[in-house]
Amino acid sequence: MRAALKGALQALGLPYSAAAHAAYRRINDALWAAYRRGEISQPALARERFRQLLKEMGAHPRAARRLGETYLDHLARRGDRLAGCRPVLLQLRKRYRLGVVTNGIDRVQRSRLAVSGLAPLFEVVVTSQGCGFAKPDPRILHVALDALGVSPGHALYVGDDPPTDGGAATAARVRFCWMDRGHPVAGRRPRRRVENLRELLPLLLPGPPRTL
Secondary structure, rough: HHHHEEEEEHHOOOOOHHHHHHHHHHHHHHHHHHHHHHOOOOOOOOHHHHHHHHHHOOOOOOHHHHHHHHHHHHHHHHOOOOOOOHHHHHHHHHHOOEEEEEEOOOOOOOOOOHHHOHHHOEEEEEHHHHHOOOOOOOHHHHHHHHHOOHHHHHOEEEEEHHHHHHHHHHHHHHHHEEEEEOOOOOOOOOOOEEEEEEHHHHHHHOOOOOOO
């Protein structure tokens, strides 16, 4: 996100700074929360976050649409991966069917998976934009489970946002494992917890094959 924002601002001749990044995160987080509550559409979110950012930066908000499109183009070209994720996914794929469920923008998320080299490891990719439901709405998980042909009781959802990811999993009656990346969490901490993807291996590989 930081690299994409920097590239997009510089492409429009606007200065990038730590303050601009902090402002964008604050605005973006608030609008994504509104999106998860069904208060704003994804296209409106994509425009509004940059309109608010430009206003805070003292720039004219008329460039918001162009900045938003440029940002998404930069973001779609990013293939950043968590440390060790490919070896872990290769191991898990031997015993489990893997899928992705994300609230992200469809073309961006699919492009990022392709650029990262991880796309072939997932049988199913479900985005909120593609299916019309956003986490914590459990229906987005139901779409993925139906595509995989898997029942909720035979699935595990791994996510780094307990209210959003865990909320969707609980409502869908899917077991949830929290990927704790050190961010503050409001409310009760999930029982199943890992600090990195490698910690999933001893939890999931022993015993008979199951569906993840």
